[in-house]
Amino acid sequence: MLSYIIRRIFVMIPTLIMISALIFAIMEWPPGNYFDTYVAELEAQGEAADLKEIEELRKEHGFDKPPVGRYIHWVTGLLHGDMGYSFEYELPVQEVVGSRLWLTLLVSFVSVFFTWVIAFPIGIYSATHQYSWGDYGLTFVGLLGLATPNFLLALIFMYFANIWFGISIGGLMDPEFKNQGMSMAKAISILEHLWIPVVIIGTAGTAAMIRRLRANLLDELQKQYVTTAKAKGLHPFKALMKYPLRMALNFFISDIGSLLPAMISGAEVTAIVLSLETTGPLLIRALKAQDMYLAGSFLMVLAGFTVIGVLISDIALAMLDPRIRLQGGSTK
Amino acid sequence: MRHFIKLLAVLAVLSNWSGANAQDYIGAPSLEEAVKTGKLPPVAERLPTNPRVVNLAAMGRKPGRHGGTWRMLIGKHKDIKLVPIYGYARLVGFNEKFELEADILESYKVEEGRIFTFHLRKGHKWSDGHPMTTEDFRYAWDDMLIDKTLGRSGLRDVLLVDGKAPKFEILNETTVRYTWDAPNPNFLPSLAAPVPVYLVMPAHYLKQFHNKYQSKEKMALLLKENRVNKWRKLHKRMAREKKASNPDLPTLSPWVTTIAPPADLFVFKRNPFFHRVDENGRQLPYFDELTLSVGTASLISAKAGAGDTDLQARNINFVDYTHLKIGEKRNNYSVRLWKSGKGSAVTLLPNLNVKDPVWNKTLRDVRFRRAMSLGIDRHELNQILFFGLARESGDTMLPQSPLYDEKYQNAWSKHNPKLANKLLDEMGLDKRDSDGYRKFANGNRIEVIIETAGENTLQSDILELIQDQWQAIGLKLIIRGSQRDVMRRRAIAGLAIMTIWNGLDNAVASPDMSPSELVPDSQSNLQWPQWGIYQSSEGKKGEKPNLPAVIQLLKYADMWKHATSTGEKAEFWDEILNIYSDQVFSIGIVNGALQPVIVNNHIQNVPQEAIYAYSPTAYFGVYMPDTFWFDNQDNQ
Numbered sequence: 001m002l003s004y005i006i007r008r009i010f011v012m013i014p015t016l017i018m019i020s021a022l023i024f025a026i027m028e029w030p031p032g033n034y035f036d037t038y039v040a041e042l043e044a045q046g047e048a049a050d051l052k053e054i055e056e057l058r059k060e061h062g063f064d065k066p067p068v069g070r071y072i073h074w075v076t077g078l079l080h081g082d083m084g085y086s087f088e089y090e091l092p093v094q095e096v097v098g099s100r101l102w103l104t105l106l107v108s109f110v111s112v113f114f115t116w117v118i119a120f121p122i123g124i125y126s127a128t129h130q131y132s133w134g135d136y137g138l139t140f141v142g143l144l145g146l147a148t149p150n151f152l153l154a155l156i157f158m159y160f161a162n163i164w165f166g167i168s169i170g171g172l173m174d175p176e177f178k179n180q181g182m183s184m185a186k187a188i189s190i191l192e193h194l195w196i197p198v199v200i201i202g203t204a205g206t207a208a209m210i211r212r213l214r215a216n217l218l219d220e221l222q223k224q225y226v227t228t229a230k231a232k233g234l235h236p237f238k239a240l241m242k243y244p245l246r247m248a249l250n251f252f253i254s255d256i257g258s259l260l261p262a263m264i265s266g267a268e269v270t271a272i273v274l275s276l277e278t279t280g281p282l283l284i285r286a287l288k289a290q291d292m293y294l295a296g297s298f299l300m301v302l303a304g305f306t307v308i309g310v311l312i313s314d315i316a317l318a319m320l321d322p323r324i325r326l327q328g329g330s331t332k
Numbered sequence: 333m334r335h336f337i338k339l340l341a342v343l344a345v346l347s348n349w350s351g352a353n354a355q356d357y358i359g360a361p362s363l364e365e366a367v368k369t370g371k372l373p374p375v376a377e378r379l380p381t382n383p384r385v386v387n388l389a390a391m392g393r394k395p396g397r398h399g400g401t402w403r404m405l406i407g408k409h410k411d412i413k414l415v416p417i418y419g420y421a422r423l424v425g426f427n428e429k430f431e432l433e434a435d436i437l438e439s440y441k442v443e444e445g446r447i448f449t450f451h452l453r454k455g456h457k458w459s460d461g462h463p464m465t466t467e468d469f470r471y472a473w474d475d476m477l478i479d480k481t482l483g484r485s486g487l488r489d490v491l492l493v494d495g496k497a498p499k500f501e502i503l504n505e506t507t508v509r510y511t512w513d514a515p516n517p518n519f520l521p522s523l524a525a526p527v528p529v530y531l532v533m534p535a536h537y538l539k540q541f542h543n544k545y546q547s548k549e550k551m552a553l554l555l556k557e558n559r560v561n562k563w564r565k566l567h568k569r570m571a572r573e574k575k576a577s578n579p580d581l582p583t584l585s586p587w588v589t590t591i592a593p594p595a596d597l598f599v600f601k602r603n604p605f606f607h608r609v610d611e612n613g614r615q616l617p618y619f620d621e622l623t624l625s626v627g628t629a630s631l632i633s634a635k636a637g638a639g640d641t642d643l644q645a646r647n648i649n650f651v652d653y654t655h656l657k658i659g660e661k662r663n664n665y666s667v668r669l670w671k672s673g674k675g676s677a678v679t680l681l682p683n684l685n686v687k688d689p690v691w692n693k694t695l696r697d698v699r700f701r702r703a704m705s706l707g708i709d710r711h712e713l714n715q716i717l718f719f720g721l722a723r724e725s726g727d728t729m730l731p732q733s734p735l736y737d738e739k740y741q742n743a744w745s746k747h748n749p750k751l752a753n754k755l756l757d758e759m760g761l762d763k764r765d766s767d768g769y770r771k772f773a774n775g776n777r778i779e780v781i782i783e784t785a786g787e788n789t790l791q792s793d794i795l796e797l798i799q800d801q802w803q804a805i806g807l808k809l810i811i812r813g814s815q816r817d818v819m820r821r822r823a824i825a826g827l828a829i830m831t832i833w834n835g836l837d838n839a840v841a842s843p844d845m846s847p848s849e850l851v852p853d854s855q856s857n858l859q860w861p862q863w864g865i866y867q868s869s870e871g872k873k874g875e876k877p878n879l880p881a882v883i884q885l886l887k888y889a890d891m892w893k894h895a896t897s898t899g900e901k902a903e904f905w906d907e908i909l910n911i912y913s914d915q916v917f918s919i920g921i922v923n924g925a926l927q928p929v930i931v932n933n934h935i936q937n938v939p940q941e942a943i944y945a946y947s948p949t950a951y952f953g954v955y956m957p958d959t960f961w962f963d964n965q966d967n968q
Contacts, residue, residue: 030818031817031818031821032817032818032821036817036820036821037816037817039856040816040817040820041816043856044785044816044834045946047526047527047946047947050488051854051855051868052485052486052488053485055485056484056485060565088410089409089593089594090569090577091593091594092559095594096594099594099595100594158634162638168635168638168640169631169634169635169638169640170627170628170631170635171596171625171627175403175597175623175625175640176597178595178596178597178625272628273628273631274628275627275628275631277596281628285408
């Protein structure tokens with residue numbers, strides 16, 4: 001086991017190096033850089049940019065030299081825990097991202113929890129009551145959630161939340177709380193606003209989860225041991241929970257790999273529409289404005305979490321499911 | 333009439349202020365607590381000895397009361413830079429009629445168009461209470477603008493005449509002077525610009541970040557604390573007056589920021605030392621606070637419709653009008669329609685520096701440009717896309733500008749396909765293909781490819797309609813959706829044949845404002861980017877303009893630069909406008925398009941109708957938001 005983990009960790013290093021090179025290359029690919037975007041943006045408003053000053057900035061950040069130098073500068077910075085400098089915010093990237101991380105984690109956490117709470121019972125019910133009205137009905141609702149674009153749901157929710165409940169449009173709290181420290185009133189305001197993104201992000205995930213749980217569980221339910229257990233007179237609930245459900249949970253554990261990065265990036269599109277103070281809109285805006293260190297470092301962190309997440313889920317699977325073997329190679 | 337108003341103003345001042353004593357000034361109630369505890373001096377000591385009296389009654393407005401919070405919405409945190417623009421406290425600034433007036437300065441004098449003498453207000457103070465003196469002018473000049481480290485990118489063009497910087501002198505305690513060898517008509521307008529040239533900076537605060545005044549050890553500590561590697565960067569970050577990003581930086585604006593980015597809500601508080609008072613002696617601004625809430629830009633109109641803003645025009649467009657109207661009653665605001673100050677809502681720009689030799693020759697032929705313009709039915713576009721509320725015109729001045737002339741508006745801008753066809757035939761483009769489109773001499777169909785920035789639907793709607801209209805003159809229009817930077821880069825490189833962009837940014841210019849927008853001036857002029865680069869780099873880069881009409885334009889622009897009187901300047905402006913519209917260097921469609929402005933029904937003094945533009949109105953700036961006030965208790 002230990003040697004497996006060590007091997008996996010060593011494989012992570014070249015993976016991350018390749019990802020960093022890819023990220024950088026893709027960001028360098030489009031012509032121009034942040035400063036061009038900035039000038040164009042100013043001019044679109046009719047404001048004249050001070051080109052001398054921009055030229056100065058360009059030189060200062062090494063944009064007059066080939067990109068390899070910038071790449072090395074960026075990567076060595078990352079190794080030291082320095083995520084670089086955001087041109088757009090004129091601040092170190094850590095400070096920009098840091099302030100939004102907590103709310104992002106909160107939204108992600110609650111929506112994942114929401115997904116599980118809804119999807120689990122429904123998935124089990126659908127599997128055990130296959131082809132019943134309940135199965136069809138609930139699956140239909142779930143699929144509806146999956147098929148409706150999140151941004152559309154977000155707009156509809158926002159409109160009615162404002163008209164019916166008077167909740168301010170967008171954001172995670174009423175504006176007056178934005179700069180305050182945590183207080184009872186602020187917590188209530190956050191709760192008032194939180195349910196909208198949670199329901200929207202949650203519904204999309206629910207359908208997929210219901211279907212997967214249902215399919216996996218159905219596979220197990222038809223197996224001999226379930227019949228045997230029932231024949232021996234085991235309580236039907238126990239006969240379901242103790243064996244088949246556990247066997248059907250592998251997909252759930254392997255999901256952790258993708259869950260980790262999703263936690264910190266938040267659902268970008270929904271967050272933009274709802275104007276949430278999470279990291280998603282930050283990333284999208286950085287990509288659009290070619291604020292390359294902010295975007296790049298953020299993507300690197302996501303990549304890092306994905307790699308780690310996959311490792312964790314692999315280890316967890318190996319530990320929880322004795323059928324899985326660590327030593328690969330030919331097992332024929 | 334103006335003299336009469338001035339007389340009134342003088343009378344008002346005399347009756348109120350003859351022998352004015354300190355007790356006559358009224359400070360904001362919100363600051364009283366601080367005055368009582370001794371944190372702030374009383375209002376009379378906060379104001380300069382001779383504050384600027386804004387006579388609201390004479391402006392047709394109502395003097396008001398202190399208090400309230402102006403809530404507004406912004407699409408990205410950087411837009412907090414709007415507050416210094418809205419606040420519009422300038423050494424000299426434009427008034428509502430776009431005339432220059434002393435504001436921070438008590439008065440100024442110009443001699444021979446080249447000697448500028450500024451008189452400061454005695455006792456004027458920064459927002460932290462420190463006196464604002466000639467030392468602050470000296471610091472901004474010697475230690476920033478011409479400092480060999482901080483000013484190493486060189487002085488802004490507006491401060492140079494024939495490449496030479498002015499001489500800066502301190503004449504006495506309250507007088508400074510800038511002297512050039514030759515006239516510099518750009519100087520005062522650049523001080524009155526929405527983002528001005530800052531000639532006065534708080535030396536007492538900034539010296540700690542300047543290596544001339546700070547010890548090495550202390551500087552090293554400061555650098556570490558702020559995570560920068562050079563003192564130049566630190567000083568720059570701390571001194572960004574125009575971005576309002578440093579809460580500690582003293583300012584002369586009506587509102588001072590209290591929160592450093594990144595944040596999602598920015599709060600600006602009143603400057604207790606602001607130098608303006610109303611005719612009753614109440615210190616301005618009236619609003620105690622400004623809050624700017626950051627959210628997704630595209631959501632702003634929806635939030636505005638839900639009443640989340642008190643006064644807003646940014647990120648709101650005419651297409652939102654109906655939706656905003658619906659929310660009016662429920663949320664107690666009204667939507668006013670101001671007019672855009674652009675020369676044309678959108679304009680087609682033939683790229684005279686296009687690389688393709690055939691196109692280059694064609695576009696440089698004035699007959700082709702005129703034909704394209706004559707082939708557009710502006711009336712139809714106006715009816716369909718602007719409900720007939722805009723004005724059909726070439727890309728030129730609005731009637732609100734003293735330089736407006738009907739002949740510029742109508743030059744080659746009346747729909748006349750017959751004449752257009754005649755012009756094109758004359759050019760030898762009379763051969764047509766089987767679809768009825770004209771062909772070049774080499775047999776290729778004439779396909780006018782117009783590139784768009786692909787960010788607003790108005791542009792593509794207009795192009796699609798023109799596509800139909802141009803069929804009648806045998807021109808095939810192809811729309812190429814692109815992206816802003818890509819489009820600009822292609823135009824500069826001479827790859828784009830034509831582009832669609834905004835019209836003149838300042839179409840309410842007065843003779844004293846620079847005509848640089850109408851002549852090759854920088855790479856951002858998409859109709860002649862290479863000539864613009866040539867001009868701005870003083871001939872080091874780009875191509876030398878070689879079209880006679882453009883050479884004429886440059887000649888007049890140069891004469892404007894050396895003119896000393898307003899009359900002379902107006903004359904050169906006329907020449908420039910005449911050539912520009914007659915040569916159709918940009919093909920305007922309609923101007924005076926409408927800009928919705930949302931105003932809380934309790935806010936007083938916001939004009940019913942006005943021009944909304946970046947330059948010269950500084951958005952709301954010249955209408956003096958410091959004189960807006962809430963007439964109800966709830967908001968105060």
